[in-house]
Amino acid sequence: MSVDGMIKAMERWIGTGEPNTVQEWYRQRNGAAYNYNFPWCNAMVTRAAVESGEYAAVCFGTDYAYTVAHAQRFKEAGQWTAMTNGIAGSGIRRGDIVFFDWDGSSEIGRIDHVGIVTSVSGGYVYTIEGNTANVCARRVRNVHEIAGFGRPKYKPVAPTAGSGSGSKLPQVSLAKLITAAKTDPPKKGTPVSYAGVAIVEKALVAEKLLSAGYADGHWGTATLSAYSLYQQRLGFHGTQPGGDADGRPGKTTLTRLGKAHGFTVTA
Template identity: 30%
Template sequence: MGKASGILRVAAAEVGYLEKASNAGLDSKTANAGSNNWTKYGKWYGLNGPEAYWCHMFISWCAAQSGNAGTIPRTASCYNGKDWFAERGRFHLRAAYTPRAGDVVYFSTRQYPNGGGHVGIVEKVENGYVYTIEGNTSGASGVVANGGGVARKSYPLGYPSIYGYGNPKYEQEEPDMTEAQTRAIAKEEANKMQPKRYREVSDMPEYMRADMQVLIDEKVLTGKGGSEADKGLDLTEDMARMLIMMRRMID
């Protein structure tokens, strides 16, 4: 199981790919461009040529390349893809759902209603629009269900041709840290780099206290003067250990 960010990286890298005129140059983005539905996505799927409408093959290919083969179905059919999500309780009609990045958006067309006409993947949702990456489309406005390339598109969230969304069960993304969390970690790391200082005998580990109290009683240690905040022994752990060691050697 992969992450939504993974499939979006793969899909974004394919923007600009053009279908081919024949079964040649399939892996090149622009070589042998034509309008016969020959693509590397069809080669991967096992269905290529003039009748191989490849919008869902593109989505399934992106899923497979990003470790998401189990979260998005391998199919060439928008109806099959939509039903696959519905059977798992992960399909939502447009009017009842706000899409998320990584969702699979299903479009209706006059020839193929109820989400069977075209498909894309949601890249982001912003300011009342859903932004997608789609295969077998073009950069022209509206749903282009057999457009010959991979392109970025955008639609109002209420766009009538959007039938609904499949919501893949991706691996959860790690949330970004807040500024406060980042500062707290930085402070903790900085404190680790600074030696701990003891102001009172009670601040010290148990094994040091008896020896340190003797040094104080014998006036070997008098502490610091000054303001209330500055008063105290002000010893690092290494300094305290050295004093205890010297006392024991003298004894």
């Protein structure tokens, strides 16, 4: 399923409090030692890895509740990077399993917590974490909280049917989409200002961000809102006009949406 599958598996648990079915699931797999309201941040990562088919990549085929042991396993596999060179210098990226020490060290033995990286922007790392303030939630972290990260060897994305060298994926123009996003919302009815809008709307419906009834080829307020939610899902922020998550497509988010839903992006 690849990195996107792992992140989607984590997203499905957002809002989960405690005690919860992840703890019960882990208890059933690992015995009476977990017959209490144990810290479940790493159990959450383990559960998502199993659900997404990335158990071998993320957990090396082993259930983890103890964050120190999980980080140490990444180090033993040569897949560990200590956070000693800053956010940009470390190369931390989407899909990395990120470990935290609230005292600010980069020592594996002092790790307190774990999550998964959804995106990186400037000096901030955007994550999904279980057992953060007793729920599974999105968080924004800085370099001082991060001890380091493990980089799973995710499965490559399988080619979709008909995506061989003899076939062409639909193309969507970024410039024309931006124009539609600027001009469509004030219009009434369902004008089709650019046919590529319908392709993107179909992808937003598949992401469960847009109701199918609003997938009408018109980049109206519903589509604008849905795309803003997609931008925020990838870690962008600021929903005012001109903000990173204002509902107007950008190259990074549109390219990622296209890779997930079978279209390519042109200028």
